[in-house]
Amino acid sequence: MKILLVFDHPAHFYLFRNFYKYLKNNKIDVTVIARRKDVLLELLEYENIDYKQLSKSANSVYFYIIEFFLRLYGIIKLQMNEGFKLAFGTSELVPLLTLFFKDVTSLYFNEDDDDVVKIYSYLTAPFATKIINPVCLKSKKWQKKRILHNTYHELAYLHPNNFTPDVNVLKKYNLTEREYIVVRFSAFRAHHDIGEHGLSSQLWKRIKILCNGYRIVKSLEDENSHQVAPWDMHHVLAFSKILISDSQTMTAEASVLGVPTVRYNSFVGRISYLEELEHKYYLTFGFRPGQEDKMIEKINDLLNQKNIYKKWHKRRMKMLSEKIDFNDWMVRYFNTLI
Numbered sequence: 001m002k003i004l005l006v007f008d009h010p011a012h013f014y015l016f017r018n019f020y021k022y023l024k025n026n027k028i029d030v031t032v033i034a035r036r037k038d039v040l041l042e043l044l045e046y047e048n049i050d051y052k053q054l055s056k057s058a059n060s061v062y063f064y065i066i067e068f069f070l071r072l073y074g075i076i077k078l079q080m081n082e083g084f085k086l087a088f089g090t091s092e093l094v095p096l097l098t099l100f101f102k103d104v105t106s107l108y109f110n111e112d113d114d115d116v117v118k119i120y121s122y123l124t125a126p127f128a129t130k131i132i133n134p135v136c137l138k139s140k141k142w143q144k145k146r147i148l149h150n151t152y153h154e155l156a157y158l159h160p161n162n163f164t165p166d167v168n169v170l171k172k173y174n175l176t177e178r179e180y181i182v183v184r185f186s187a188f189r190a191h192h193d194i195g196e197h198g199l200s201s202q203l204w205k206r207i208k209i210l211c212n213g214y215r216i217v218k219s220l221e222d223e224n225s226h227q228v229a230p231w232d233m234h235h236v237l238a239f240s241k242i243l244i245s246d247s248q249t250m251t252a253e254a255s256v257l258g259v260p261t262v263r264y265n266s267f268v269g270r271i272s273y274l275e276e277l278e279h280k281y282y283l284t285f286g287f288r289p290g291q292e293d294k295m296i297e298k299i300n301d302l303l304n305q306k307n308i309y310k311k312w313h314k315r316r317m318k319m320l321s322e323k324i325d326f327n328d329w330m331v332r333y334f335n336t337l338i
Contacts, residue, residue, distance in 0.1 A: 001338060002082055004097075006075075006089030007034040007051070010230065011249045013043045014157040015109065016088060018327040019334075020049065031082065033075065035067075038221055039230040046231050052078065068092075076100055086337065092120065095128035105129045105337070111153050113138045116270050136272045149329050152273055154252045156326035158234065165238035165257070173217075173228060177239045178309070180215035182254070183207075184245035186265075198246030198265040203292055207244060210299050214241060219250070242302050248274060255283040258309070258316035260302045263287070264295055281319040283312065 003023060007013050013034075023030040032049055034040055036056040044051050054074040055067045075093050079101055087094045090109045098106040108128035114121040115138065125131055125142045133139065135148040157163060167177060186198050199207075208216070217236060218227055228236050234253065237243065243254040246265040254261040255277045261284040268286035269275065278284045287295040302308065 001028065001086065002084045003028060003030040004079075004082075004084040004087040004089075004094075005030060005032045006087065006091040006094050007032060007040060007044070008037060008089070008091045010038050010040045010043055011153070012090050013040055015090070015153050015326075016330075017047065017049075017157060018162055019088075019156070019330045022327075022331050031078075031084070033078065035071065039226070043230055072096060079104065086334075092124045095124045095126075098129055099127040107132060109153070111137070111273055113270065113272050114140065116267065134273050136276045138272050147333070149324070149326065151323040151326045151329065152252060152256060152277075153326065154249070154256045155323055156330065158253060158256050159323075159325040159327070160320070161325045162327055163234065166235050167239055169232050169235035170239060172232065173236065175215060175217070175236065175239075178241050180217050180240055181211050182217045182219065182237055182240045182243045182245075182250075184219045184221075184243065184247045184250040186221050186245075186247045199244075203264065203295075206292070206296055207299060210296065210303065214303075221247070242299070244299065251284055251286075252277060255281075256316070256319065258283070258312045260308060260312055261285070262295060262299055262302065264289075264292075277319070282315050283319065 005016050005020060007016070020030060020032065032044070032051040033054055034044060034051045035054055038057075041051075041053065054071045057067070071093055075097060079097060084097070084104060087097050087104055087106045088109070094106045095108050097104045106127070106129045108124055108130070109132045110124075111134055114125070125145070128145060131142060131146045133146055133148055134152060135150050139146065170177065217240070219233065234257070237250070237254055237259060238257045240254075240259055243250065243259055243261040245251050245254075245261060245263050247263075248267060248271060251261050251263040252274060263274070263284060263286045266289055268288045274284065274286065278286055285298050287298070305311075
């Protein structure tokens with residue numbers, strides 16, 4: 001049986017990395033296709049994962065449409081040559097394989113509510129064989145296709161079964177545990193980001209004043225150079241004082257690692273898994289445009305709280321006790337398919 005894994009974003013690499021290793025260790029024929037997006041190809045090469053590159057990520061809607069058809073042509077051609085039976089991914093290409101090739105079982109992984117990515121949902125869900133969702137997501141259509149799991153994508157690679165933070169990594173960057181703040185700036189250039197907003201330069205100036213006395217570790221999406229090597233970022237994140245971010249993924253990553261996080265963007269209040277991390281487990285705080293003063297107050301509060309990590313550790317352990325290792329779930333589900 002030939003298996004296809006489709007990676008469109010660095011988060012997809014992490015989501016399927018351990019699953020890919022399981023497939024390879026069990027001598028299963030697996031092919032990875034990827035696009036040049038942020039540090040995705042760097043991560044694949046660092047892990048010595050062979051891949052086929054179909055495209056480079058576009059920086060506008062017009063070029064995204066062109067890129068989409070280039071990728072679609074590439075994956076159809078690859079399917080005709082290879083004859084994959086199972087396709088895994090969060091990409092729209094995965095369900096579309098089933099549209100063109102009825103003998104392909106497409107497993108479409110998604111952690112965003114349908115209403116948040118409406119166009120994407122209508123482009124993918126009708127054609128997917130199965131839609132893999134966290135149970136906390138809100139959805140109204142395609143219920144018979146949905147396979148629900150009680151966990152988060154980030155727990156495929158940051159669950160304690162799969163990741164142990166290494167404090168020695170900090171030495172590479174002259175960092176001291178809890179004496180630096182990680183700040184993540186998203187590019188907001190994806191098609192589902194049209195009309196959405198994140199951290200502005202004006203707001204960052206206000207935040208930076210609060211962070212006086214702490215080292216600032218910046219992570220900027222789609223930048224050519226990086227303050228921290230991509231493969232070290234989760235170790236650096238795990239020992240940071242707090243995370244300040246307008247990224248959904250890195251907010252979730254810090255949260256499941258037990259790091260206090262503050263997120264600012266116009267998606268706040270609309271994404272169910274982040275709402276759960278905030279309002280059920282109290283691991284993160286989200287603020288929308290217009291709530292800048294409240295955000296500043298919260299950052300100041302987190303920086304000055306005593307014993308905050310003991311508190312966050314308890315909250316994290318409660319979350320972990322109620323969630324499962326998502327990589328283990330994928331392996332077990334895969335074995336039911338074959």
